Amino acid sequence: MNKRYLEHYRESFSEIYIHPESEGSAVALRFKKFFPEKIKPFEDVARAKGLMTSDEFDQSKKRILVQPHKGQFFKQCPGGNQNSACCNYFVLNLGSQCHFNCSYCYLQSFLNTPYLVVYSNVEKALDELTEIAERGTGGKMRVGTGEVIDSLGLDPITLFSELIMEHIHKFENLGLELKTKSDFVDHLLDVKNKGETTISWSINPEHIVKTEEHGTASNAKRLEAAYACVTSGYKIGFHIDPVIWHPDWKENYSELVDQIAEIFDPKDVPYVSLGALRFQPEQRHIMKERFDRASYVNSGELFKSKDGKLRYDADLRSEMFKFIIDRFKKHSRAWRIFLCMESPETWLSTYGDFPKKVDGLEDLFSPRASV
Amino acid sequence: MSIQISGLNGLLPKTNCRFTWRELTLTDTNWASQKSYDLSADLSLERAVAVLSEGLSFCEKLSLAEAAASLTTNTNTNTNSHTFDQRLFFKESNYTRFDLIEQIKNLSKELPEDFLRWCALKKLNLKDFRAFLNDYKKNNDSVFFSKLSDLDPTKNTGLQIIEVYFDLCAQKKVSPEDLLSFKNAETLLASLKKKRFSMTLSKDQIIFDELSKIKVAAGVKASLKRNGDKKQIKLELEADSPEQLKEKLQKSLERADSFEKAWNIKSGASK
Numbered sequence: 001m002n003k004r005y006l007e008h009y010r011e012s013f014s015e016i017y018i019h020p021e022s023e024g025s026a027v028a029l030r031f032k033k034f035f036p037e038k039i040k041p042f043e044d045v046a047r048a049k050g051l052m053t054s055d056e057f058d059q060s061k062k063r064i065l066v067q068p069h070k071g072q073f074f075k076q077c078p079g080g081n082q083n084s085a086c087c088n089y090f091v092l093n094l095g096s097q098c099h100f101n102c103s104y105c106y107l108q109s110f111l112n113t114p115y116l117v118v119y120s121n122v123e124k125a126l127d128e129l130t131e132i133a134e135r136g137t138g139g140k141m142r143v144g145t146g147e148v149i150d151s152l153g154l155d156p157i158t159l160f161s162e163l164i165m166e167h168i169h170k171f172e173n174l175g176l177e178l179k180t181k182s183d184f185v186d187h188l189l190d191v192k193n194k195g196e197t198t199i200s201w202s203i204n205p206e207h208i209v210k211t212e213e214h215g216t217a218s219n220a221k222r223l224e225a226a227y228a229c230v231t232s233g234y235k236i237g238f239h240i241d242p243v244i245w246h247p248d249w250k251e252n253y254s255e256l257v258d259q260i261a262e263i264f265d266p267k268d269v270p271y272v273s274l275g276a277l278r279f280q281p282e283q284r285h286i287m288k289e290r291f292d293r294a295s296y297v298n299s300g301e302l303f304k305s306k307d308g309k310l311r312y313d314a315d316l317r318s319e320m321f322k323f324i325i326d327r328f329k330k331h332s333r334a335w336r337i338f339l340c341m342e343s344p345e346t347w348l349s350t351y352g353d354f355p356k357k358v359d360g361l362e363d364l365f366s367p368r369a370s371v
Numbered sequence: 372m373s374i375q376i377s378g379l380n381g382l383l384p385k386t387n388c389r390f391t392w393r394e395l396t397l398t399d400t401n402w403a404s405q406k407s408y409d410l411s412a413d414l415s416l417e418r419a420v421a422v423l424s425e426g427l428s429f430c431e432k433l434s435l436a437e438a439a440a441s442l443t444t445n446t447n448t449n450t451n452s453h454t455f456d457q458r459l460f461f462k463e464s465n466y467t468r469f470d471l472i473e474q475i476k477n478l479s480k481e482l483p484e485d486f487l488r489w490c491a492l493k494k495l496n497l498k499d500f501r502a503f504l505n506d507y508k509k510n511n512d513s514v515f516f517s518k519l520s521d522l523d524p525t526k527n528t529g530l531q532i533i534e535v536y537f538d539l540c541a542q543k544k545v546s547p548e549d550l551l552s553f554k555n556a557e558t559l560l561a562s563l564k565k566k567r568f569s570m571t572l573s574k575d576q577i578i579f580d581e582l583s584k585i586k587v588a589a590g591v592k593a594s595l596k597r598n599g600d601k602k603q604i605k606l607e608l609e610a611d612s613p614e615q616l617k618e619k620l621q622k623s624l625e626r627a628d629s630f631e632k633a634w635n636i637k638s639g640a641s642k
Contacts, residue, residue, distance in 0.1 A: 285501035293541030303600040
């Protein structure tokens with residue numbers, strides 16, 4: 001592991017616990033090798049019900065727990081429901097919690113485990129992938145590992161992504177998406193069997209990265225890492241999500257789109273997704289406790305939407321989406337841009353049509369496969 | 372002699388009669404003439420508190436637990452080695468986040484008593500305090516909380532006022548003195564929301580005004596209504612007969628372009 005990563009992790013973690021059943025696993029051995037001074041005797045901490053306090057949540061980002069996962073690794077993305085259009089996505093959770101610290105992160109209302117958990121029995125996840133691929137769903141399945149943990153945030157330690165790439169390389173009906181806000185890609189650039197892997201970045205204007213996405217790589221670093229991945233043969237993706245309203249949003253999002261369009265060719269980027277700031281109402285308290293109450297996210301004008309989440313006014317969302325899409329299309333009509341977790345009404349007011357009928361997006365929104 | 376509870380004095384839970392545990396007052400009553408019942412003959416302190424706490428709100432439980440805990444800290448009292456474990460008590464009451472309870476306990480010692488009474492009366496629970504737990508500043512905000520208690524809002528309105536008020540304080544858009552003239556909680560909430568959601572609501576108001584100007588026909592009124600994250604045009608139409616209804620619907624349809632124009636009017640609010 002390179003020195004830059006090591007220093008980053010040494011600053012980020014306070015303690016590392018290894019569950020007795022994970023002793024001897026490859027990932028536990030790597031944690032022990034790189035951070036011997038952080039290893040603490042395993043303690044089975046009683047878990048309280050309900051949301052964590054802000055202090056507990058802060059601590060959970062610094063305390064690593066390596067343990068086996070007892071449940072199912074492979075799941076359907078919760079994004080598709082009666083209120084939002086689904087893009088046929090599946091998730092493979094190889095851990096939970098993230099050591100980055102975004103003010104809007106939904107994990108604040110989702111997790112109640114006081115650790116950043118890394119699963120040690122990754123071979124079980126590979127078995128599940130084999131089973132799903134062999135059973136098939138009649139179409140291509142996009143599998144992402146970045147739902148409850150940053151796909152690459154700890155990857156230089158765990159090396160999970162390379163294992164999964166090597167595995168899905170054997171199956172034509174599986175595609176992998178690694179989603180990150182880091183620039184930790186050096187260890188992936190020389191992987192031989194990449195399979196159909198897309199490495200994607202959640203991006204935002206630098207101003208938003210600085211004010212709301214604490215501890216993450218700068219936008220310039222993310223784009224630099226993305227460029228390195230394109231050069232080494234990966235497909236890449238961008239998620240401009242969450243789009244956050246702020247006084248200079250037009251200038252800042254224009255600059256972001258222009259940067260992307262100048263560096264990358266649409267053929268290297270199968271898709272760009274857009275999503276506006278949204279979160280469960282109960283999450284707002286911990287956000288206000290943990291971050292500046294006057295920040296863009298905490299002072300945002302959000303209202304309860306049909307699916308229960310707090311969102312910007314529907315017209316403002318459409319206005320922001322249209323603006324960003326138009327900016328991309330000014331550079332090239334070939335950019336494929338879709339809306340993430342948005343209602344059919346927003347699709348209509350943004351694109352004038354439903355996702356399955358938008359040029360270039362038909363295949364993403366074909367009838368949902370199920371496992 | 373009965374033990375006085377510092378900070379939460381006067382806020383002991385109200386029951387039909389006064390209950391004590393030896394010299395310690397555990398609950399209060401509205402009836403001065405009511406007799407006190409000493410539970411110590413039949414119940415341990417822990418058991419007495421557990422029995423009394425059934426059906427109490429979070430704030431009342433907090434006062435009761437503080438009262439019971441004071442027995443062991445009061446050096447003038449012969450405690451006979453009695454202890455009361457607050458952590459265990461709250462855990463058994465299904466409040467597992469004791470760190471949060473500790474923070475609320477500390478906060479409650481600084482909050483005005485009239486506001487604490489309101490909290491107890493409206494049965495606020497643990498999570499309701501999270502709206503302002505980290506933002507309370509004694510010198511300024513006690514004025515706000517006293518004002519809020521005076522207005523005696525419903526629980527829902529009161530919690531909304533608290534949250535919006537602290538949001539606006541962080542944005543430096545309000546001070547406690549701004550609130551003193553309000554005589555009604557609903558009006559106060561509407562005024563605070565107007566500031567908190569100023570960009571969206573001012574745009575709504577512009578569209579509302581434009582829609583109100585559209586002359587359709589007598590007895591037809593168009594306005595704007597907010598439904599969560601969406602705006603809706605509300606068309607009110609009165610007709611004395613099916614013929615009149617047809618005519619008014621027809622005229623409304625002819626104004627469809629005007630409605631659309633009003634809806635899309637640029638306010639410049641979103642820059």
